[in-house]
Amino acid sequence: MVKMPFSCGECHLVLADGVDQCPRCPSAPVSSDWTGYVIIVNPERSEIAKRLQVDKPGRYALKVNVR
Ligand SMILES: [Zn+2]
Numbered sequence: 791m792v793k794m795p796f797s798c799g800e801c802h803l804v805l806a807d808g809v810d811q812c813p814r815c816p817s818a819p820v821s822s823d824w825t826g827y828v829i830i831v832n833p834e835r836s837e838i839a840k841r842l843q844v845d846k847p848g849r850y851a852l853k854v855n856v857r
Pocket residue numbers: 798799800801802803812813814815818
């Protein structure tokens with residue numbers, strides 16, 4: 791069984807294995823229930839980045855379900 795990494799409910803950042811707190815928004819809830827994996831390289835040129843309000847390159851989840 792593959793364990794899903796956590797994703798931040800605030801900025802949608804996909805966290806590294808074993809990490810359960812977003813380094814950018816430590817007080818935000820995280821969830822392993824998320825869908826849509828995107829890698830954003832150029833946030834200023836990406837429509838998805840604009841939609842997710844992402845301004846830093848990285849790995850993101852399109853949708854995060856926070857309980
Ligand atoms: Zn975050």
